Amino acid sequence: MSAAYVRSTYGVDFKRGDRVTVNGRPGLVVSFPSQYVGVRFDGEKVTCRCHPTWRIEHAEVSS
Template sequence: MSAADVRRMFGVNYKRGERITVDGKPGVIIGFIGQYLQVQFDGEKHSRRAHPTWRVERAS
């Protein structure tokens, strides 16, 4: 799946490089893997996957 597929499938408009918060943890979207967002959380060495609609908010 591509970023466009994720946007269409889940009705979200996230883009690579965008700051978000997932379940209270801030990070940056670094890509899209399957139906998930690939997120580099602040202070973590490795990136993680996050579902695009589960407790995700745009960082303010």
């Protein structure tokens, strides 16, 4: 599976390098394992698999 699969199946527009918030935790999209979004949360060393539609949103960009 790939980023294109996740985008077309779940109707999301995440890309590698996007800043996201998952259930209130900020992180960075680093991969697309299986049908999930791989997120490395701030301060963590491991990547977590997150469902593309469960409490995930693009993070607000602060100026």
